[in-house]
């Protein structure tokens with residue numbers, strides 16, 4: 041094999057070798073992406089024996105054992121779309137070049153090879169481009185997303201060599217996010233929470249972390265639609281709607297967690313009195329000073345306004361106009 045040969049032809053030739061069915065070779069667009077991604081390594085050649093070349097050194101005793109990757113979907117050779125049906129390890133790690141040199145001279149450093157994650161010397165956009173060669177479309181709207189904008193690597197969330205990628209496991213996913221989102225960890229340990237810490241829910245049920253049309257990367261087009269997915273009874277339609285409910289659940293609830301019951305941002309009556317005047321009927325503050333008699337009304341204690349206005353999300357009762365039934 042000629043080591044000086046340009047990367048694109050090498051890629052195509054070898055893809056042909058491994059697949060022995062040229063129809064499955066990558067599209068020319070994908071190949072040219074790869075050519076860009078590998079530009080820095082353009083003078084290098086792919087190995088002739090694929091993974092076997094790497095496994096000579098990267099066995100279970102090495103500094104970086106890698107066998108676990110054979111238990112992942114990427115290693116399913118029968119699936120023609122996978123890296124292992126193509127250039128194997130080098131589909132992701134790029135051509136081996138001098139990295140696989142068996143004997144190093146005294147003091148000679150082993151030539152680098154593409155690595156992933158934060159410790160890698162390869163720029164994040166270039167790392168991600170390798171993954172996007174295959175994962176460019178579908179549900180992954182990476183371009184322009186919050187995470188792309190701050191250069192988060194695919195490999196910061198995904199563990200490609202792990203037989204079970206933690207970010208895809210319900211009860212392990214939050215820890216992956218908490219590495220960077222410390223405030224959200226604190227929120228999810230408050231007394232009233234969505235049951236994420238019990239492994240019942242994941243962040244990704246509400247967030248589409250690869251990119252979304254909404255602020256906060258929500259899974260659905262609006263905040264309320266995200267909530268209706270699991271709380272459909274709050275969608276209505278109601279005969280007597282409560283305006284803020286239809287507008288935005290977050291006017292009253294912290295979706296992650298709160299020290300108030302029911303994820304509320306404040307307790308009634310204060311919650312309600314952000315918008316409703318204290319003047320008039322029982323809509324008065326909870327303190328004795330707020331009452332003409334100077335003694336607090338029992339009806340304002342505990343459930344406060346919701347003792348009477350129990351249908352805060354809307355009512356379908358013919359006389360539910362004041363949200364009381």
Ligand code: HEC
Nearest residue numbers: 093094096097129130133136139140141142150153154155
């Ligand atoms: C001749 C032995 C040898 C072969 C063959 C070999 N490697 Fe390595 N590789 C090493 C050693 C040794 C290290 C550790 C280097 C160090 O710590 O400086 C390493 C490190 C790595 C790293 C981590 C690099 C980093 O920046 O931390 C990756 C990724 C890697 N190898 C991938 C591969 C792949 C993929 C192949 C096959 C295409 C391969 N290696 C073939 C010996 C080898």
Ligand code: HEC
Nearest residue numbers: 091094098104106114123128129132156195198199200201
């Ligand atoms: C689908 C892309 C992909 C394939 C295929 C792949 N790797 Fe990796 N490799 C990665 C990513 C991403 C990382 C960063 C750590 C992680 O995600 O687990 C990595 C990390 C490594 C490391 C360094 C581990 C460390 O702790 O820094 C070595 C060595 C390595 N791979 C070797 C191999 C070998 C050998 C093969 C083939 C048997 C292979 N890789 C196949 C994507 C891949």
Ligand code: HEC
Nearest residue numbers: 113114121122123126131132170171173174194195198200
């Ligand atoms: C050569 C094409 C190719 C490359 C390059 C590639 N993948 Fe994949 N990946 C696949 C295929 C094919 C599947 C299996 C899809 C399926 O089963 O539906 C897959 C599956 C996955 C899955 C789902 C695993 C699971 O258990 O469900 C994740 C996550 C993933 N890839 C991330 C990555 C990341 C991150 C990179 C870059 C480090 C990468 N892939 C590089 C082709 C590729």
Ligand code: HEC
Nearest residue numbers: 168171172175179182187192193194197198207208244249
């Ligand atoms: C912020 C963390 C994070 C980053 C960064 C990230 N992912 Fe993911 N990825 C996830 C989560 C969480 C899921 C599970 C989604 C679900 O359950 O709906 C997932 C699922 C996947 C899947 C399998 C399911 C699917 O939607 O097809 C693939 C493939 C994948 N990611 C590829 C990538 C690639 C490629 C990148 C980089 C461009 C990337 N991911 C970056 C968190 C991340």
Ligand code: HEC
Nearest residue numbers: 214217218221224234236241242243246256263290295296
């Ligand atoms: C029940 C749905 C839901 C779950 C589960 C959820 N989020 Fe959120 N998250 C939201 C909503 C809704 C917003 C937007 C809040 C707003 O705009 O007022 C948000 C906002 C965010 C923000 C932006 C800053 C902030 O706090 O407002 C981050 C970061 C975030 N979520 C991370 C996470 C992480 C990490 C997890 C998992 C540990 C998670 N979320 C789980 C619904 C959820």
Ligand code: HEC
Nearest residue numbers: 186190192196197216217219220243244247249255256257
């Ligand atoms: C490597 C660090 C890192 C990891 C891991 C990570 N994120 Fe992020 N994420 C960021 C950064 C940085 C931002 C942009 C700054 C910000 O808004 O906090 C961001 C932004 C977000 C936003 C948008 C916040 C907003 O204000 O609009 C959400 C939602 C989010 N991340 C959720 C998640 C979820 C869910 C996970 C786990 C599946 C996760 N992130 C994993 C670093 C990370």
Ligand code: HEC
Nearest residue numbers: 232233234235245246266267269270289293295301302303
């Ligand atoms: C993926 C499903 C899911 C989504 C999406 C979802 N929730 Fe929930 N919600 C739950 C579960 C599960 C519970 C816990 C029920 C229990 O503990 O009995 C819950 C409980 C609640 C509670 C009551 C908490 C308590 O302590 O009584 C409130 C309030 C709530 N959710 C509001 C929201 C809001 C607002 C949104 C949208 C930002 C939302 N939910 C999105 C599943 C979801």
Ligand code: HEC
Nearest residue numbers: 264267268271274284285288289291292293302346352353
């Ligand atoms: C005007 C403030 C307000 C708005 C807006 C609001 N809620 Fe509530 N929500 C409350 C109050 C107050 C409670 C506690 C009820 C109680 O103590 O009986 C509550 C309780 C809940 C509960 C738990 C008890 C139950 O009724 O199931 C869920 C779930 C819930 N809200 C979901 C939502 C969703 C989803 C939205 C948006 C569509 C929303 N809320 C909008 C005030 C509000």
Ligand code: HEC
Nearest residue numbers: 282283284291308311312314315345346349352361362363
């Ligand atoms: C974010 C502002 C906001 C909050 C918080 C709020 N409301 Fe409202 N509420 C409104 C608006 C706007 C209307 C519609 C007023 C109208 O149509 O004239 C309304 C209507 C009502 C009505 C029906 C009034 C009528 O004339 O038919 C009742 C009763 C009510 N709210 C009770 C409550 C209670 C109880 C709470 C606390 C749990 C609360 N509201 C919290 C904004 C709010």
Ligand code: HEC
Nearest residue numbers: 309312313316321322323324339340344345347348349362
């Ligand atoms: C003792 C039961 C009771 C309590 C407690 C109560 N309300 Fe009412 N509220 C009523 C009744 C009855 C009406 C209907 C008055 C009418 O039709 O003239 C009403 C009407 C309203 C209206 C409609 C405006 C109006 O004057 O018709 C609003 C808004 C309202 N209440 C908000 C609140 C808020 C906010 C609280 C808590 C601070 C609260 N209420 C506590 C019984 C109560």
